[in-house]
Amino acid sequence: MALIVYLTRVTGYFIGLQLRHIRGIQPVLEALPGCAFMAILAPAVRQGTLGEIIAMACVILIMWRSNNVVVATLAGMAVLLFGGPWLDTL
Numbered sequence: 001m002a003l004i005v006y007l008t009r010v011t012g013y014f015i016g017l018q019l020r021h022i023r024g025i026q027p028v029l030e031a032l033p034g035c036a037f038m039a040i041l042a043p044a045v046r047q048g049t050l051g052e053i054i055a056m057a058c059v060i061l062i063m064w065r066s067n068n069v070v071v072a073t074l075a076g077m078a079v080l081l082f083g084g085p086w087l088d089t090l
Contacts, residue, residue, distance in 0.1 A: 051084035 045056050059076035063069070 049084070049087070051080060051087035054083065054087060055079040 041056075045053055048056070055076040058079050059072045062072040062075050066072070
């Protein structure tokens with residue numbers, strides 16, 4: 001199993017190196033990590049509690065306005081820590 005995972009990652013890396021030479025594909029390659037992250041994140045948020053959904057909305061809003069990962073992460077954690085138990089009772 002480990003060999004299959006390793007070969008999948010190595011193959012993806014080498015395919016990515018070849019795709020970089022195609023004109024117009026660079027914006028797509030730059031957007032892929034965000035798309036992969038959202039594919040993992042969206043189902044988790046949909047199943048989350050009200051506090052988790054509000055925390056994620058705060059993170060998205062702060063990232064959109066400030067483009068600062070640290071501030072957005074700290075704000076989301078603060079909403080979960082301080083508002084989470086109260087919001088979950090609603």
